[in-house]
Amino acid sequence: MAAIEIKNLIKSFGPVRAVDGVSFSVEAGSVTGYLGPNGAGKTTTLRSLLGLVTPDSGEALVNGERYGTLPRPVTEVGAVLEATNFHPGRTARNHLRVLCTAAGLPDARADEALDQVGLADAADKRVLGYSLGMRQRLALASALLGRPRVYILDEPANGLDPAGIEWLRGFLRHLAHDEGAAVLVSSHVLAEVEQTVDNVVIIARGRLVRQGSLAELTSNGGEVIRVRTAQSADLAPALEAAGAAIERADDGLLRVRGLDAETIGRVALDRRVVLTELTQERSDLQKVFLELTEGR
Numbered sequence: 001m002a003a004i005e006i007k008n009l010i011k012s013f014g015p016v017r018a019v020d021g022v023s024f025s026v027e028a029g030s031v032t033g034y035l036g037p038n039g040a041g042k043t044t045t046l047r048s049l050l051g052l053v054t055p056d057s058g059e060a061l062v063n064g065e066r067y068g069t070l071p072r073p074v075t076e077v078g079a080v081l082e083a084t085n086f087h088p089g090r091t092a093r094n095h096l097r098v099l100c101t102a103a104g105l106p107d108a109r110a111d112e113a114l115d116q117v118g119l120a121d122a123a124d125k126r127v128l129g130y131s132l133g134m135r136q137r138l139a140l141a142s143a144l145l146g147r148p149r150v151y152i153l154d155e156p157a158n159g160l161d162p163a164g165i166e167w168l169r170g171f172l173r174h175l176a177h178d179e180g181a182a183v184l185v186s187s188h189v190l191a192e193v194e195q196t197v198d199n200v201v202i203i204a205r206g207r208l209v210r211q212g213s214l215a216e217l218t219s220n221g222g223e224v225i226r227v228r229t230a231q232s233a234d235l236a237p238a239l240e241a242a243g244a245a246i247e248r249a250d251d252g253l254l255r256v257r258g259l260d261a262e263t264i265g266r267v268a269l270d271r272r273v274v275l276t277e278l279t280q281e282r283s284d285l286q287k288v289f290l291e292l293t294e295g296r
């Protein structure tokens, strides 16, 4: 049984089909990126998993059950939703302690969770003075309280600075790969999750566009560097001699595998070859995502 299972989920709001027959699952020990442009239906899917939206049909299950029938949800699933509201006058520690009390967890979990997300030093500050990034960390801390093995995170990187995003990547990988949790994380920015996830599910307008492991979706049969020059007859044999596998396209374009861009540039310099293009080809995943988000 997968930790998270979405089976042919359908949900409409009036005339809008927010989610239109989506199915996928997330196994323990892995991070899945749930990607799609704004309005694709990501939040509706995640809210269905948390019992906050009632699907028209299909199922959204955590550990094989609907959220509403989980005996102790706080110990099974941790969630971060968009625009989480905190009582602004409360300190972070108090906020988490209130949640601990409500969930029957020891107070000590509040401090442990704050420590885990790097907020220990700000524990006694009122949430009012928190930056958006700190609020995201606090939201994550509240998801950790019951030490669940399933995490459902809606755009958790929103508001984080680059260092915060880097921290989040490491943290989510740690939860999945070291602690064996199943992590489902949504984003409308591919680059945010590309270095974190094991699997990718892409949706647009409520429908599944692509799913698979990151390795499958980014392979392209190995990294390809696009090299363009009017002197390809000169350059290609030199690159091959340096170990490249080359596919020749029209107008002097060489698709080169097996050498990095710097090596290719050096070989070209040695041969006094002028390059008019030296770029890394986009992966299939980047192409699919770009097509979906272009013009938005």
Ligand SMILES: Nc1ncnc2c1ncn2[C@@H]1O[C@H](COP(=O)(O)OP(=O)(O)OP(=O)(O)O)[C@@H](O)[C@H]1O
Residues within 6 Å of the ligand: 013, 016, 017, 018, 019, 036, 037, 038, 039, 040, 041, 042, 043, 044, 045, 188
């Ligand atoms: N409660 C609601 N009432 C009416 N329409 C809704 C409601 N929730 C979502 N929608 C609509 O359903 C569609 C999918 O929205 P959803 O929030 O699930 O997408 P999303 O992929 O999470 O987008 P975003 O990244 O912008 O949050 C949108 O057209 C949205 O306007």
